[in-house]
Amino acid sequence: MFKTKEEFKYEFSKRIIETYGRTVEESHITEKFMILENMVRDYASVNWAMTKMSVQQHEQKQVHYFSMEFLMGRLLVNNMMNLGIYDIAKEGLADYGINIHELEELESDAGLGNGGLGRLAACFMDSLASLSYPAFGHTIRYTYGFFEQKIEDGYQVEVPDQWLRLGNAWEVRKPKHQCDVKFFGHVVWNGDKQKWEHVDAELVRAVPYDVPIVGADTKVTNTLRLWKSEPADDIPRNKDFRQYTQEVNDITQTLYPDDSTPAGKMLRLKQQYFFVAAGLNSIVRAHLRVYPDLHNFADKNVIQLNDTHPVLVIPELMRILIDDYEFEWDEAWDIVTHTCAYTNHTILAEALEKWPIEMMKNLLPRIYQIIEEIHRRFIGYVKIASNGDEQLLNRVMILRDGQVHMARLAIAGSFSVNGVAALHTDILKNREMQDFDRIFPGKFNNKTNGVTHRRWLAYCNPQLADLLHEAIGDSWIKHPDDLEKLKKFADDSIIRSKFLNVKYQRKEDLARYIKEHNGIEVDVNSIFDIQVKRLHAYKRQLLNIMHVIYLYQRMKEDPSFRIYPHTYIFGAKAAPSYYFAKKVIKLINAVADVVNNDPVTNQYLKVVFIENYGVTIAEHIIPAADVSEQISTAGKEASGTSNMKFMMNGAVTLGTLDGANVEIAERVGDENCVIFGMKVEDINKLKADNSYHAWDYYNNDFRIKKVVDSLTDGTFASSREEFKLIFDELMSHNDEYYLLADFDSYVKAQEKINELYKDRDNWAKMCIMNIAMSGYFSSDRTIEDYVKDIWHLERVANK
Numbered sequence: 001m002f003k004t005k006e007e008f009k010y011e012f013s014k015r016i017i018e019t020y021g022r023t024v025e026e027s028h029i030t031e032k033f034m035i036l037e038n039m040v041r042d043y044a045s046v047n048w049a050m051t052k053m054s055v056q057q058h059e060q061k062q063v064h065y066f067s068m069e070f071l072m073g074r075l076l077v078n079n080m081m082n083l084g085i086y087d088i089a090k091e092g093l094a095d096y097g098i099n100i101h102e103l104e105e106l107e108s109d110a111g112l113g114n115g116g117l118g119r120l121a122a123c124f125m126d127s128l129a130s131l132s133y134p135a136f137g138h139t140i141r142y143t144y145g146f147f148e149q150k151i152e153d154g155y156q157v158e159v160p161d162q163w164l165r166l167g168n169a170w171e172v173r174k175p176k177h178q179c180d181v182k183f184f185g186h187v188v189w190n191g192d193k194q195k196w197e198h199v200d201a202e203l204v205r206a207v208p209y210d211v212p213i214v215g216a217d218t219k220v221t222n223t224l225r226l227w228k229s230e231p232a233d234d235i236p237r238n239k240d241f242r243q244y245t246q247e248v249n250d251i252t253q254t255l256y257p258d259d260s261t262p263a264g265k266m267l268r269l270k271q272q273y274f275f276v277a278a279g280l281n282s283i284v285r286a287h288l289r290v291y292p293d294l295h296n297f298a299d300k301n302v303i304q305l306n307d308t309h310p311v312l313v314i315p316e317l318m319r320i321l322i323d324d325y326e327f328e329w330d331e332a333w334d335i336v337t338h339t340c341a342y343t344n345h346t347i348l349a350e351a352l353e354k355w356p357i358e359m360m361k362n363l364l365p366r367i368y369q370i371i372e373e374i375h376r377r378f379i380g381y382v383k384i385a386s387n388g389d390e391q392l393l394n395r396v397m398i399l400r401d402g403q404v405h406m407a408r409l410a411i412a413g414s415f416s417v418n419g420v421a422a423l424h425t426d427i428l429k430n431r432e433m434q435d436f437d438r439i440f441p442g443k444f445n446n447k448t449n450g451v452t453h454r455r456w457l458a459y460c461n462p463q464l465a466d467l468l469h470e471a472i473g474d475s476w477i478k479h480p481d482d483l484e485k486l487k488k489f490a491d492d493s494i495i496r497s498k499f500l501n502v503k504y505q506r507k508e509d510l511a512r513y514i515k516e517h518n519g520i521e522v523d524v525n526s527i528f529d530i531q532v533k534r535l536h537a538y539k540r541q542l543l544n545i546m547h548v549i550y551l552y553q554r555m556k557e558d559p560s561f562r563i564y565p566h567t568y569i570f571g572a573k574a575a576p577s578y579y580f581a582k583k584v585i586k587l588i589n590a591v592a593d594v595v596n597n598d599p600v601t602n603q604y605l606k607v608v609f610i611e612n613y614g615v616t617i618a619e620h621i622i623p624a625a626d627v628s629e630q631i632s633t634a635g636k637e638a639s640g641t642s643n644m645k646f647m648m649n650g651a652v653t654l655g656t657l658d659g660a661n662v663e664i665a666e667r668v669g670d671e672n673c674v675i676f677g678m679k680v681e682d683i684n685k686l687k688a689d690n691s692y693h694a695w696d697y698y699n700n701d702f703r704i705k706k707v708v709d710s711l712t713d714g715t716f717a718s719s720r721e722e723f724k725l726i727f728d729e730l731m732s733h734n735d736e737y738y739l740l741a742d743f744d745s746y747v748k749a750q751e752k753i754n755e756l757y758k759d760r761d762n763w764a765k766m767c768i769m770n771i772a773m774s775g776y777f778s779s780d781r782t783i784e785d786y787v788k789d790i791w792h793l794e795r796v797a798n799k
């Protein structure tokens with residue numbers, strides 16, 4: 001493989017000629033791009049093969065991260081950087097007159113996820129490889145990733161994400177690892193063999209596509225295995241072939257963008273079982289290539305279940321052990337419950353998965369039978385532990401009211417259950433899952449989320465990375481805690497002004513993007529106040545835009561009231577059928593139209609909605625932020641991870657005491673963040689006393705009244721009906737997420753930001769302190785915590 005620029009150039013031109021029969025100069029830009037990708041993949045392949053061999057030879061334990069989502073983003077730059085070949089490639093290409101950035105722009109995001117949960121999985125894969133731990137990711141190879149968002153007339157329009165259009169150079173199809181997955185049919189008792197058999201099943205072929213996960217500054221290269229559905233050889237006789245192939249293709253066609261409706265439930269259950277069954281089949285076969293049997297399965301494999309989506313791993317592994325390898329129930333259960341660990345990512349009741357028993361029985365008859373038996377035994381166990389407390393039994397039953405409760409199955413079948421931030425775990429243990437914490441003392445634990453500081457600082461913000469190198473060296477890349485060395489420069493006026501300069505450059509870059517994509521001219525000297533995340537009522541983008549409306553109204557009314565110039569920037573995708581969320585997007589755009597075009601206010605206030613928020617766009621947006629909006633209703637955001645990315649890039653958190661904000665605030669101290677709003681206890685009290693009345697806030701605070709009235713008085717829409725849904729959510733449904741209750745406190749927090757920002761020098765200090773304290777939020781730390789407490793892995797030997 002190439003080690004120098006000259007070798008790179010030779011290899012590049014040779015491949016272009018061999019593949020396309022043209023010279024570098026004659027080749028098309030997409031050809032150059034694809035050759036570069038292929039070269040990087042082949043470069044990684046050597047380490048990839050070595051890693052697999054080493055793990056086998058040393059009989060190492062591996063973690064298998066099962067997740068319906070991996071929001072990988074682009075891989076080209078990340079892989080070149082991690083391999084340490086970026087500069088060679090960049091300079092080699094420059095010699096041919098090729099700007100590497102132009103090639104980078106041709107790569108599609110692998111957007112195989114909805115938001116935080118999927119991006120977390122991607123960060124974990126990067127940290128695992130970079131820390132040299134053996135790991136496998138399992139997921140679905142969706143033909144279409146998370147939809148592409150277009151904004152038309154202020155409304156969100158969804159367009160399919162055809163991410164595989166130019167092919168995917170990173171994946172390698174591995175038919176040798178394929179298997180068939182069984183759906184439908186029924187279960188019969190085979191008296192001769194003394195076991196249950198699943199007969200008349202419909203088969204679907206699962207074919208894996210492996211993607212190398214390149215660690216940084218290590219030879220370790222792990223695997224992300226993407227499963228694709230295809231017709232099996234043995235096709236169903238009772239079904240038309242076209243219908244069969246259609247149904248087969250549907251399984252891995254689309255990622256569910258909809259975390260809000262029950263639509264397509266059956267298909268989603270099919271997706272879940274499909275990748276779980278295929279993934280487990282490949283793990284078991286790999287195990288048996290190295291060891292004589294499955295008795296040591298739990299010693300060599302740990303399976304982390306990313307939320308309840310892959311929880312069918314529990315009954316499926318039971319099925320494999322009992323039906324295919326003749327284990328007794330107790331022995332099998334012992335293996336399963338020493339192999340599986342479950343991460344919970346939300347306490348929102350509506351997000352906790354349940355499947356209708358009838359559906360499960362029909363689609364997965366043998367799996368359902370096993371779940372029934374798990375349920376029966378679990379009830380027996382709880383009865384003994386509960387001293388006949390019937391109520392308790394009802395609260396924890398896996399099968400209840402015609403449904404399978406997946407989180408309960410997950411807790412029963414896992415040796416570890418973790419939350420994703422201290423507050424979240426606390427709420428799980430002491431409230432939402434209190435019964436389970438009592439039944440299984442010690443099973444619950446916390447693993448505060450993290451993000452890879454390589455992608456989210458070193459690579460996406462080279463200007464800041466350079467400044468850090470200059471100030472504190474580069475040990476922080478290997479040891480993110482070393483960012484703390486920056487603390488002693490927080491008072492250094494040169495570093496402060498250099499930091500402000502970096503921030504300015506990044507704001508200029510984002511301002512250019514906004515000009516190009518939105519046609520809006522923004523003031524680079526204004527405060528860039530940014531909220532980017534999925535659109536959901538609990539995240540309260542509405543509170544943010546209501547505050548903007550308030551500022552606008554006040555400045556219009558009172559010429560003596562002027563704010564420090566602000567640019568409020570939003571980015572958010574709404575689930576296609578989530579009408580409220582879509583209305584909030586329309587409202588943000590409608591407010592932007594009015595405010596940005598009003599000459600009285602527009603040198604003070606601008607609003608920008610950036611279309612199609614995703615990983616790559618985030619890499620441009622986050623480094624440009626002055627203020628990071630993290631304003632969810634306390635108790636609702638399990639962790640949040642953009643809060644960590646913003647912090648790393650030197651933005652000040654404006655947030656509630658929710659999720660990981662609590663830990664951010666703890667680390668940076670009150671003087672380096674702005675916290676506002678009700679705390680979890682305050683909200684619990686309001687709920688317990690039933691004492692929250694949105695109308696009281698409306699009637700008693702003229703600012704609130706004015707803002708709320710503007711939703712239906714035609715200020716922001718020609719039709720008074722346009723935002724009626726939002727009005728109703730606040731006023732008729734008693735403001736479920738307490739926006740009005742937090743409004744005053746939010747206004748004050750925003751005023752505080754204004755004041756703090758005016759003192760540029762101190763502001764720089766605050767930002768520097770945030771960067772300095774952000775090492776804890778590297779996913780390297782999170783992974784080390786998982787390794788120590790849950791996975792118990794050793795590093796790969798040939799790292």
Ligand code: 26V
Nearest residue numbers: 116117259260345350351420637638639640641
């Ligand atoms: C699911 C649903 C489904 C029904 C309607 C409303 C709703 C709202 C949220 C969700 C989220 C499902 C799980 C999830 O994505 N959780 C996110 O996980 C991140 C990584 O741990 C964490 O940072 C976020 O706070 C958490 O929301």
